[in-house]
Amino acid sequence: TQLLEQSPQFLSIQEGENLTVYCNSSSVFSSLQWYRQEPGEGPVLLVTVVTGGEVKKLKRLTFQFGDARKDSSLHITAAQPGDTGLYLCAGATGTYKYIFGTGTRLKVLA
Amino acid sequence: ETGVTQTPRHLVMGMTNKKSLKCEQHLGHNAMYWYKQSAKKPLELMFVYNFKEQTENNSVPSRFSPECPNSSHLFLHLHTLQPEDSALYLCASSQDGTPEETQYFGPGTRLLVL
Numbered sequence: 001t002q003l004l005e006q007s008p009q010f011l012s013i014q015e016g017e018n019l020t021v022y023c024n025s026s027s028v029f030s031s032l033q034w035y036r037q038e039p040g041e042g043p044v045l046l047v048t049v050v051t052g053g054e055v056k057k058l059k060r061l062t063f064q065f066g067d068a069r070k071d072s073s074l075h076i077t078a079a080q081p082g083d084t085g086l087y088l089c090a091g092a093t094g095t096y097k098y099i100f101g102t103g104t105r106l107k108v109l110a
Numbered sequence: 111e112t113g114v115t116q117t118p119r120h121l122v123m124g125m126t127n128k129k130s131l132k133c134e135q136h137l138g139h140n141a142m143y144w145y146k147q148s149a150k151k152p153l154e155l156m157f158v159y160n161f162k163e164q165t166e167n168n169s170v171p172s173r174f175s176p177e178c179p180n181s182s183h184l185f186l187h188l189h190t191l192q193p194e195d196s197a198l199y200l201c202a203s204s205q206d207g208t209p210e211e212t213q214y215f216g217p218g219t220r221l222l223v224l
Binding site (some may be wrong): 041048088090092093101103 | 158166208210213217
C-alpha cells in the first residue's frame with residue numbers, strides 16, 4: 001500500500017516563528033502537490049512541483065521536491081495566524097492516481 | 111476561489127435510509143472526483159469520472175453508487191450505510207484529469223450515519 005507520511009502531525013507555534021513540514025514516501029511520484037484546508041472548507045491548492053530537486057516559492061512559503069521525487073518539504077517563514085490550517089501533500093503516480101498525505105495541522109498563535 | 115458547490119452541507123441518516131449527495135461545478139472541467147475524508151485517515155479517492163465516464167473505482171463498497179449525468183454534475187447515492195461511513199465527502203473537479211492539474215474542491219458534505 002502506498003503511503004505518504006507527513007510530519008509533524010500537529011504543530012502549534014507563535015506568530016513570527018519559522019517551521020518546516022515534511023512529506024515522505026517510498027514511492028516515486030510524477031508530481032506532488034501541497035494543499036491547505038481550513039475548517040468547513042475543501043482543500044485549496046498551494047503549489048504543484050514536478051521536477052526532482054525543484055524549489056518553488058509562494059510569498060513566505062517555500063516548497064521543495066526531493067531529487068528522487070519521493071519526498072517534499074514545505075517551509076513557512078515568519079508564520080502568521082492566517083497560515084493556520086491543515087496542510088496536505090498529495091502525490092500523483094499516474095492519471096487519476098492520487099495519494100494524499102496524513103496531514104499536518106498547524107496553529108499559529110498571535 | 112472555487113466554482114464547485116456541494117449539497118447538502120450536513121446530513122444525518124440512519125443505516126436503512128437512502129440519500130444522495132450532489133456536486134456541481136461551474137468551471138467547464140471534464141474530470142470530477144469523489145473523496146472521503148475521515149478523522150483518522152488520509153483523504154481517500156473514491157471515484158473518478160472523465161467526460162461523464164467512470165474511470166476509477168478504488169474498491170469502494172457497493173453501498174456507494176456514483177452517477178455523472180453530465181460533465182457539470184456528480185452525484186453520490188448512499189444506501190444502507192454503516193456508522194464507519196461517517197465522514198466528510200468532498201467533490202473535486204479538474205480540467206482533464208492529468209496529474210499536474212489543479213483540483214478544485216467543494217466545501218464537502220459532513221455525513222453522520224447513526
